Amino acid sequence: MKIITLVKQVPDTWSERRLDPETGRVDRAVSEAVIDEISERAIEAALALKDADKSTTVTLLTMGPAGALDALRKGLSMGADDAVHIRDDALQGADVTITSRVIAAALLRRPWDLVIAGNESTDGRGGVLPAMLAERLGVASATGLDSFELTGGAAGGDLVGRRSADGVDEVLRLGFPSVVSITERMPDARFPNFRGILGAKKKPVEVLTAADLGLTDLHPAVSVVSVAERPPRQAGTRIIDDGSAAAALADFFASRRLI
Amino acid sequence: MTTVLVSIELTPSGDVRPGLADLVAHARSIGSPVGVVTVAPGDSASVTERLGAFGLAEVLVAESAAVGAADAEPRVRALVAAAAARNPTAVLIANTVRGRDVAARVAVRLDAGLLLDIVGLHAEGKRVVGEHSVFGGAYLTASTAGDRMTVATVREGSTGEQPSPVTASASALEIDDTTVPTAVITEATEHARRSERPELRTAERVVSGGRAVGSAEGFELVERLADALGAAVGASRAAVDAGYISQDHQVGQTGVSVSPELYIALGISGAIQHRAGMQTAKTIVAVNKDETAPIFEIADFGVVGDIFTVVPALIAEVEARR
Incomplete structure (x- = not known):
């Protein structure tokens, strides 16, 4: 089975994150860029399939600036076979329409059975890219899976996934090729070992531009009109409980007409 | 008044998600809302009755045997058919896991601009502008699809408005049953929850x-x-x-x-x-x-x-x- 795992580099959620007030884009200079935790889980899901069947190949694919190579190297050191890096200054600030067109074009360049992505990135949080890709590629998708398994091998087999979202538990079955997205309920990513880290430097990374993908008419469908920073919240009253805190809290609720 | 399509998300047992009130409220701020719902054959009447409670006077109902079995696709087709029939300025869909799948495919199929997780919506001239709360509310941004049709996912609970009930009238919407690859739902169970406790996303x-x-x-x-x-x-x-x-x-x-x-x-x-x-x-x-x-x-x-x-x-x- 040939798997392609989508990877995204994002600002660390443990640091302060900012938007560029002019463009509304994520300001990548102020926070440390890290591989998104959900991307690591998506790679882990692919590698678990490779552990079970050594003939499986795992290719990583990202779209991002030169620094996003670090995210790919991390995934390669975990055990992925190779990577594709779509890198083009013209793609800076791409919206989901452009991003899905570009990634779909890159996916059409090579054979694959399964694309695994995270359910949503921690910076964009849109959660629509996997289904947009599936729509552009004319394949089935199942998003937000908490777990999945393959039944009956790659030839004629199915993928069966479980999701629990918005108050409903579902079991979804789909054939190949297909696109799935996974949630943080999937297992934690493995740590790269020393051999993996050394080996990652020798693994092939194909670098592509939009022109390499035959895409020259890339116009965003959506543009940002305004960006406003909200004033940070101020701390209010704080008391130390000496036995009277419950009454003080009830008074506070009453003062705001909450009880 | 321009038409705004509002996609209705039903639970497996046929309940309407309470977040529909937010979709209707946002739709009203730029035009007149028209509900779009897909149900199993024969279920049109019962669902229409309940949609009036959310302030939807007009509902387009597509009956499909694939409802409950095929993931997303019946809702996608209904919205695409409704968009062709009514030429709306915007299509609003709940920002739920299932709603986002529907929005993603509808936006691509209609070549529309996709606004994600909006908490507000207004018109500026002919443009539809969506408002987003970013990084946990540290920023408020606004974006627009310009001249394109807008498909937007709406954050449930973003208006807190209670709808005024109306009597809904339904018209049938024809959707074709061509087969495209889709995930099949083999089991669906609703989480048991205490009915008296409000739903998290929309709770005050x-x-x-x-x-x-x-x-x-x-x-x-x-x-x-x-x-x-x-x-x-x-x-x-x-x-x-x-x-x-x-x-x-x-x-x-x-x-x-x-x-x-x-x-x-x-x-x-x-x-x-x-x-x-x-x-x-x-x-x-x-x-x-x-x-x-x-x-x-x-x-x-x-x-x-x-x-x-x-x-x-x-x-x-x-x-x-x-």
């Missing part, structure tokens, strides 16, 4: 528990306060990861974003990822033993104390003052 009040709650049994205390205040129950990721409560209660960066009138954080330290899901609440109250917990930096009222002492006393106070 939320009481959440964190790691310091200590156990699944301890979470009963969180639930008791929630019930005393008529609130929904939330949790931090730490509490969910520890198995105290199921994941659909998770508030934060990778869970649900809420913006209630009142948010009470019990034993939650307030890591930046949790704050990202609740810091736009109108009033924030925190109870935590650790006086250095970052949650106090954003709390309107903070109590440094043991939740197991303060919360039972608070429940008694609330009940006594009723």
Whole structure:
């Protein structure tokens, strides 16, 4: 089975994150860029399939600036076979329409059975890219899976996934090729070992531009009109409980007409 | 008046998600809402009746045998057919996991601009402008699809408006049953939930528990306060990861974003990822033993104390003052 795992580099959620007030884009200079935790889980899901069947190949694919190579190297050191890096200054600030067109074009360049992505990135949080890709590629998708398994091998087999979202538990079955997205309920990513880290430097990374993908008419469908920073919240009253805190809290609720 | 299509998400048992009220409210701010719903053959009448309660006077109903079996595709086709018939300025879909799948495919199929997780919507001339709350409300941004049709996913609970009921009239919408590859739903079970407790995303009040709650049994205390205040129950990721409560209660960066009138954080330290899901609440109250917990930096009222002492006393106070 040939798997392609989508990877995204994002600002660390443990640091302060900012938007560029002019463009509304994520300001990548102020926070440390890290591989998104959900991307690591998506790679882990692919590698678990490779552990079970050594003939499986795992290719990583990202779209991002030169620094996003670090995210790919991390995934390669975990055990992925190779990577594709779509890198083009013209793609800076791409919206989901452009991003899905570009990634779909890159996916059409090579054979694959399964694309695994995270359910949503921690910076964009849109959660629509996997289904947009599936729509552009004319394949089935199942998003937000908490777990999945393959039944009956790659030839004629199915993928069966479980999701629990918005108050409903579902079991979804789909054939190949297909696109799935996974949630943080999937297992934690493995740590790269020393051999993996050394080996990652020798693994092939194909670098592509939009022109390499035959895409020259890339116009965003959506543009940002305004960006406003909200004033940070101020701390209010704080008391130390000496036995009277419950009454003080009830008074506070009453003062705001909450009880 | 321009038409705004509103996609209706039904649960497996046929209930309408309460967040529909937000979709209808946002639709009204730019045009007149027309509901679009897909049901199993024969179910048109019963669903239409219930949609009037959400303020939808007009509903397009597509009956399809694939409803409940094929993931997303019946809803996608119904919206595409409705868009062709009514030429709407915008198509609004709940920002749920299933709603986002529908929105993604509809936006591509209609070559529309996709606005994600909007909390507000207005018209500027002929343009539809969506408002987004970014990084947990640290920023408010606005974006537009310009001259294109707008497809937008709407944050449930973003208006807090209660719809005025009307009598809904339905017209049948024809959708074709061509086969495209789709995931098939082989099992669907709704989570059992206490009917008297509000739904987390749309609740006006939320009481959440964190790691310091200590156990699944301890979470009963969180639930008791929630019930005393008529609130929904939330949790931090730490509490969910520890198995105290199921994941659909998770508030934060990778869970649900809420913006209630009142948010009470019990034993939650307030890591930046949790704050990202609740810091736009109108009033924030925190109870935590650790006086250095970052949650106090954003709390309107903070109590440094043991939740197991303060919360039972608070429940008694609330009940006594009723």
